Amino acid sequence: MRVTGVLLAAGSLISGAAAFRDSAPFLFGWPAVEELSYLTPFADIKAKSHILSSNICSTDDKLVIVTIPGLSKDLLNDGYLDTISDFIQSKQNEGAKYTPHVRYARNEDSSLSAHESCTVDNIDVVKDENWLSRMEEAQAQAIFLKFPEEVSKINEYFEQLTLILSSKHKVIVQGLPTFAEPTVPAIQKRDDTVSEEDYNKIQQELDQAFQEIEDMIESENSDKPISIYEKSVSAAFNTTDGSLFDKYSYFTPGIWMCTLVSLFLVFVFGVALNWLSSLQVSYRAFDKPFNARKKTQ
Numbered sequence: 001m002r003v004t005g006v007l008l009a010a011g012s013l014i015s016g017a018a019a020f021r022d023s024a025p026f027l028f029g030w031p032a033v034e035e036l037s038y039l040t041p042f043a044d045i046k047a048k049s050h051i052l053s054s055n056i057c058s059t060d061d062k063l064v065i066v067t068i069p070g071l072s073k074d075l076l077n078d079g080y081l082d083t084i085s086d087f088i089q090s091k092q093n094e095g096a097k098y099t100p101h102v103r104y105a106r107n108e109d110s111s112l113s114a115h116e117s118c119t120v121d122n123i124d125v126v127k128d129e130n131w132l133s134r135m136e137e138a139q140a141q142a143i144f145l146k147f148p149e150e151v152s153k154i155n156e157y158f159e160q161l162t163l164i165l166s167s168k169h170k171v172i173v174q175g176l177p178t179f180a181e182p183t184v185p186a187i188q189k190r191d192d193t194v195s196e197e198d199y200n201k202i203q204q205e206l207d208q209a210f211q212e213i214e215d216m217i218e219s220e221n222s223d224k225p226i227s228i229y230e231k232s233v234s235a236a237f238n239t240t241d242g243s244l245f246d247k248y249s250y251f252t253p254g255i256w257m258c259t260l261v262s263l264f265l266v267f268v269f270g271v272a273l274n275w276l277s278s279l280q281v282s283y284r285a286f287d288k289p290f291n292a293r294k295k296t297q
Contacts, residue, residue, distance in 0.1 A: 040101070124146045
């Protein structure tokens with residue numbers, strides 16, 4: 001029973017870890033929506049961005065959606081993408097809404113879309129060398145920028161992007177898990193060093209988790225009662241070495257504890273009886289003494 005509970009708990013932990021593994025950071029770069037939960041489904045994000053794009057396209061502002069495959073919370077926290085980290089922090093100070101984990105389904109379209117009323121321009125910063133000038137001259141109301149997955153290039157391109165952003169640009173930063181590649185062509189793989197480090201880290205965590213589960217199962221099975229067949233086999237190998245305490249398990253820690261508690265209770269009971277008897281004697285001291293001689297006078 002307890003083993004089943006351990007397996008169920010392990011399964012829930014693994015499924016929870018998988019949910020975070022299939023997630024990526026997301027930023028609405030202006031205070032236009034309510035607070036985002038720590039783990040938000042992508043369907044909710046997609047619906048919100050679609051509505052916001054309709055509001056933006058009805059004004060003179062421009063919507064800029066930056067899609068970054070392979071972006072993760074660990075990369076931001078570990079300082080690999082300090083340019084994006086600083087940008088997110090500055091926007092949060094202005095009231096922008098950010099969540100480190102937007103959860104994607106593996107068979108789900110991971111692309112954001114603008115409202116039908118918006119004019120759209122798609123720019124691949126890797127394939128288009130003049131993407132900065134094209135973005136500055138664009139008449140479209142919604143601009144989709146596709147970034148590479150290579151960490152060093154992400155910092156470089158994003159730093160260039162921040163130089164041309166103005167107050168009229170409403171920026172959305174969409175990270176994508178490694179499996180959730182956008183439907184439109186994107187982009188180079190992250191450099192081999194970071195990929196290998198991520199793989200080794202995940203593999204080490206999984207090995208450690210499974211080892212802990214195996215240890216827990218073994219500890220649960222160690223005190224399981226053996227069957228009659230196991231008893232008959234073990235009886236054939238009895239030895240005369242060791243004492244009765246080693247051979248039999250009469251005096252287990254539980255029995256020792258029960259014995260000590262019982263002795264303590266007996267001691268307390270004896271003290272209580274002595275106290276009651278002494279109390280009775282003390283009450284007799286208050287009785288008026290009987291003097292037969294004085295009674296006859």
